[in-house]
Amino acid sequence: MATATLIMGRRIRPGRVVAWTLLLMGGIVMVMPILYMFATSFKFPHEVGELSLIPKEPTLENYIYVLGDGRFFRWFLNSLGIAVIVTLSNVFFDSLVGYTLAKFRFRGRYVVFIAILSTLMIPTEMLVIPWYVMAKTFGWLDSYWGIMFPGLMTAFGTFLMKQFFETVPDDFLEAARIDGLNELQIWWQIAMPLVTPALSALAIFTFLGNWTAFIWPLIVTTSKEHYTVPVGLTSFSFEQGVQWEVIMTGAAIATLPTLIVFLVFQRYIVRGVVLAGLKG
Numbered sequence: 001m002a003t004a005t006l007i008m009g010r011r012i013r014p015g016r017v018v019a020w021t022l023l024l025m026g027g028i029v030m031v032m033p034i035l036y037m038f039a040t041s042f043k044f045p046h047e048v049g050e051l052s053l054i055p056k057e058p059t060l061e062n063y064i065y066v067l068g069d070g071r072f073f074r075w076f077l078n079s080l081g082i083a084v085i086v087t088l089s090n091v092f093f094d095s096l097v098g099y100t101l102a103k104f105r106f107r108g109r110y111v112v113f114i115a116i117l118s119t120l121m122i123p124t125e126m127l128v129i130p131w132y133v134m135a136k137t138f139g140w141l142d143s144y145w146g147i148m149f150p151g152l153m154t155a156f157g158t159f160l161m162k163q164f165f166e167t168v169p170d171d172f173l174e175a176a177r178i179d180g181l182n183e184l185q186i187w188w189q190i191a192m193p194l195v196t197p198a199l200s201a202l203a204i205f206t207f208l209g210n211w212t213a214f215i216w217p218l219i220v221t222t223s224k225e226h227y228t229v230p231v232g233l234t235s236f237s238f239e240q241g242v243q244w245e246v247i248m249t250g251a252a253i254a255t256l257p258t259l260i261v262f263l264v265f266q267r268y269i270v271r272g273v274v275l276a277g278l279k280g
Helices: 014-040 061-067 070-103 109-121 124-137 144-151 155-165 170-178 183-194 196-211 215-220 229-239 244-264 266-279
Strands: 005-007 010-012
Touching: 014 244, 061 070, 061 244, 070 109, 070 144, 070 155, 070 183, 070 196, 070 229, 070 244, 109 155, 124 144, 124 215, 144 196, 144 215, 155 196, 170 183, 183 196, 196 244, 215 229, 229 244, 244 266
Parallel strands: none
Antiparallel strands: 005 010
């Protein structure tokens, strides 16, 4: 028997069948919790314990209840505003530092770069205490600024942008200098448009990371008006007891922005990651 079977004019190899089967099974395992979450959000309390993905009596009461709660809308806006501001900050500062490290020759350049990269090896949990002490010292506790300041610039973003800026031909930059552009204009008008895939990937990863951030916002905030969606959902669940249909509804609403971002910008994510790997 041949090691490959000819079906509909195409040769299907057993190894490829096994690989696709494993990928399909892995995809199902990853998607099932999300499907169950959305299914539960349309269920009545007495149906929550059932594993069926199709509610017997679909209802929108859970969504009406959650969306009618002004606190959830406040938490949603908090998460959105914080994620957008931190994303813009990362795109600006990480690209500026990455460009400087890639295109300028100065003493200690590699030392600075290694120092920035070394921070990637420090777990976030170890940084929480220094962040908290700093926030308390400067009076940033229980504030939006207190939530945002640790992520306004990241080592990963600096590394990613440096790798991409190194591929920008120096001839382009020299031609811009001859034309009379200053260094900021060269960075903004010449170099930045040439690294769009990296900027897109950095913006998407930063937005998603800050939208789902939980540990630091939970520690630094005490008043509910400063809660983000992940933190707000925990307090919401405590207040509502074990009403899982309400909890799942809030989680489903909070998941929608991340799903939309991923579906709309999926090609930018893949392209940015692939090119970063090649250039690394």
